[in-house]
Amino acid sequence: MRTMNIHYDAIIVGGGVIGSSIAFHLSKRGKKVLIVEKNQLATKASSAAAGMLGAQTELEKDSPLYRLARKSRAMFPKLSQELKELSGIDIELVQNGMVKVAETDEEMSLLQSLVPLQQKLGEEAEWIPSEELRTQEPALSEHIKGAMSIPNDGNVSAPSLSKAFAHSAVALGADIQEYTEVYDFIKEENKVKGVQTLAGRLYADETIVAGGAWSEQLLKQAGIQLNTYPVKGECFSVKVEISPIMRTVFANGCYIVPKLGGRLVIGATEKANTFDESVSLKGVSRLMERATKIIPELENAQWEKAWAGIRPQTEDGYPYLGRHPEWEGMSIATGHYRNGILLSPISGWQMAELLDGKELDDHFRVERNSIRELRI
Structure with a gap:
């Protein structure tokens, strides 16, 4: 799953369940995608989760997060079949x-x-x-x-779901580069044009940060700090x-x-x-x-x-799904807390919608009252 020296439509930083879902949904739309993962695919939180699809578990009132979770839960039956056909992996949907x-x-x-x-x-x-x-x-x-x-x-098997997303993306044309740590972004004026790794530079029209709890550390390189x-x-x-x-x-x-x-x-x-x-x-x-x-x-x-x-x-319990407010060519998908598995299908789909020029729910935008510019 090594990459060649090519320009991508999107580079996804993070090979967990969210990043792999984004790669899958973008690849379905014909985008040329690269996942860059500093360890192995589907490790960290994506392999540790119990895999509950608990859209109603913590529902005490109607909210944008509940509505997002409900839509995502409804995607799993069809998704389970689709991922099995493409990757050969059973996500063990029960x-x-x-x-x-x-x-x-x-x-x-x-x-x-x-x-x-x-x-x-x-x-x-x-x-x-x-x-x-x-x-x-x-x-x-x-x-x-x-x-x-x-x-x-x-519930599903969390490791199997993460791997099924990634392998299905590969079946649709995506590339994966494991054991490759991103340490900075390639920036020109106000645009991000790719990422810098110890293995060299990688270029894309859009860079999507989906590194889970480690996203904030990397995003500081882009001059912002999320309240995560x-x-x-x-x-x-x-x-x-x-x-x-x-x-x-x-x-x-x-x-x-x-x-x-x-x-x-x-x-x-x-x-x-x-x-x-x-x-x-x-x-x-x-x-x-x-x-x-x-x-x-x-x-x-x-x-x-x-x-x-x-x-x-x-800070507000809602994930970030949207574009960086200052840097063109950068998007962020993180902050899913303990709902990463449940929200992975809809998160991948929404980020694909975003790159196709669609507007997303303002409740999940990156610049919502909980982001500040770093002075570095």
């Missing part, structure tokens, strides 16, 4: 639904109030009392007071002969996601303002305690592994 459980009276009251709101917005949701819930999911602890059922939220910050999330996985749950279980401070092959992914801790990717005993122990409180029989599960990922968060 539309098994989710239950958001209540462990206290306060949580129960909140979730019960959210059901009619979600229904009013056109979503499927219902309250399941504790007795009925344990009939449906008998492994759940008796202390759980009930749950909001969200039947349309599913890294958030570490720790997860672990176990294996069982028969999964104790049919659906993803989402609780306060913990989620448990059933995967193919008898795997369960449990996450995730949150520690802001760190790029430390090590896994702490404290974090994993806390997750274990929460998970076994919700599903007691997990005490007998077989340990598999633990890991951590660094996710990019923004």
